Amino acid sequence: MTCVLAIDIGGTKLAAALVDEAGSVLFSATRPTPRTDVMSALAALIAEVTDGGPPPEAVGVGCAGPLDLAAGTVSPVNMPSWRGFPLRDEVQKLTGLPTMLAGDAQCFALGEHWLGAGQGCTSLLGVVVSTGIGGGLVIDGAPLLGPTGNAGHVGHMSIDPYGERCECGGRGCVERYSSGPNLVRWALENGWSPGAVHEPSDERSDDPSQSGARPGHPSTLRAGPGDPSPSGERPGDLPPSGERPGDLPPSGARPGDPSPSSERPGGPPPSGEQPGDPSPSSEGPGDLFPSGERPGGPSGGSSGKVTLRGPGEEADARMLAEDASAGDPVAVAAFERGARALAGMIASTAATAEVTTVVIGGGVSAAGKVLFDPLERALDDVAGLAFVRAVQVKQSTLGVRAALAGAANLAWQAIRPPGA
Numbered sequence: 216m217t218c219v220l221a222i223d224i225g226g227t228k229l230a231a232a233l234v235d236e237a238g239s240v241l242f243s244a245t246r247p248t249p250r251t252d253v254m255s256a257l258a259a260l261i262a263e264v265t266d267g268g269p270p271p272e273a274v275g276v277g278c279a280g281p282l283d284l285a286a287g288t289v290s291p292v293n294m295p296s297w298r299g300f301p302l303r304d305e306v307q308k309l310t311g312l313p314t315m316l317a318g319d320a321q322c323f324a325l326g327e328h329w330l331g332a333g334q335g336c337t338s339l340l341g342v343v344v345s346t347g348i349g350g351g352l353v354i355d356g357a358p359l360l361g362p363t364g365n366a367g368h369v370g371h372m373s374i375d376p377y378g379e380r381c382e383c384g385g386r387g388c389v390e391r392y393s394s395g396p397n398l399v400r401w402a403l404e405n406g407w408s409p410g411a412v413h414e415p416s417d418e419r420s421d422d423p424s425q426s427g428a429r430p431g432h433p434s435t436l437r438a439g440p441g442d443p444s445p446s447g448e449r450p451g452d453l454p455p456s457g458e459r460p461g462d463l464p465p466s467g468a469r470p471g472d473p474s475p476s477s478e479r480p481g482g483p484p485p486s487g488e489q490p491g492d493p494s495p496s497s498e499g500p501g502d503l504f505p506s507g508e509r510p511g512g513p514s515g516g517s518s519g520k521v522t523l524r525g526p527g528e529e530a531d532a533r534m535l536a537e538d539a540s541a542g543d544p545v546a547v548a549a550f551e552r553g554a555r556a557l558a559g560m561i562a563s564t565a566a567t568a569e570v571t572t573v574v575i576g577g578g579v580s581a582a583g584k585v586l587f588d589p590l591e592r593a594l595d596d597v598a599g600l601a602f603v604r605a606v607q608v609k610q611s612t613l614g615v616r617a618a619l620a621g622a623a624n625l626a627w628q629a630i631r632p633p634g635a
């Protein structure tokens with residue numbers, strides 16, 4: 216059997232898997248991202264995954280940005296020990312295999328196109344809405360990476376040239392309106408009082424997205440059968456809900472899972488990061504986020520009413536979603552405002568590249584209807600041309616597994632180009 220080695224690198228977790236041409240996971244493992252000497256941890260992870268399995272033919276690596284694909288280097292925001300780190304060459308040297316590198320949000324898009332919500336579509340935009348907003352494009356089945364790997368950076372597309380100043384230095388970036396921390400910031404500035412509209416024990420029982428499960432994506436909220444499996448996985452062990460068995464590693468471990476770190480296949484991890492929480496020892500399986508997420512992501516946290524520590528804390532966007540679901544007018548307005556900004560970005564991107572499908576993942580997408588319903592309405596208002604109006608917006612179905620799937624697809628495309 217032939218397979219490729221897929222690797223997903225984030226500030227919190229490293230994940231690797233052997234994946235066959237159909238997308239089945241032959242073996243996978245994860246471990247926490249150490250503060251230093253990440254390469255040694257990665258080497259050990261690769262050895263663990265490849266030990267005893269069929270030899271992979273190529274390697275696909277998705278990594279948190281920023282990165283420079285021209286040079287093959289990465290400088291992940293939450294991995295201070297890697298600045299201009301020659302990741303592609305290092306992995307190639309380590310494995311002796313052709314190695315492909317891309318950003319984690321690009322891998323998210325590629326994964327969703329291959330095995331997720333974007334299957335079969337011609338041109339796809341993948342968007343990860345979390346602490347920041349990442350994106351990736353798949354055009355005619357191939358990733359559009361750009362000369363230095365920055366194509367698809369839709370989080371910093373300006374949707375209002377007279378708008379608010381963004382941290383990137385630009386003005387009116389969609390991230391400034393729609394990321395988790397910015398949704399929360401606006402809501403707090405406009406009088407949102409977290410939890411004021413309902414009792415914590417209410418409303419959570421019938422809506423899985425509001426339960427104690429990890430946000431990040433609906434599929435991460437349903438435990439996959441493979442989740443708790445103790446060690447090596449076999450094909451077919453990991454059917455996430457509603458997906459084909461064995462397709463991909465199941466979504467991240469669940470809250471309350473006792474084993475905080477180390478190699479637990481079944482918990483493919485995303486490259487989420489949480490700033491302010493850099494210590495590997497603090498990372499649990501529950502910290503899994505979809506790739507592309509930035510530190511301080513809105514996902515995470517318990518379902519309880521945690522103490523607000525300030526705008527942008529990870530639990531807050533979740534609380535905002537709970538309150539929006541419960542009808543809090545300010546919380547509802549915050550999501551409507553964020554959705555409208557997303558709609559502007561989506562319409563612009565659709566007009567630019569004629570994307571036919573947009574797949575949205577990331578912690579904020581777990582908000583579900585309170586985000587997607589106003590997004591549909593806003594898009595209907597914002598978009599004009601028929602081909603722009605035709606764009607379909609979908610919620611991610613792979614969740615935290617999307618980036619690993621995309622990394623595998625990247626490797627397969629390198630050795631078996633589409634149409635070849």
Ligand SMILES: [Zn+2]
Nearest residue numbers: 371381383388
């Ligand atoms: Zn910006």
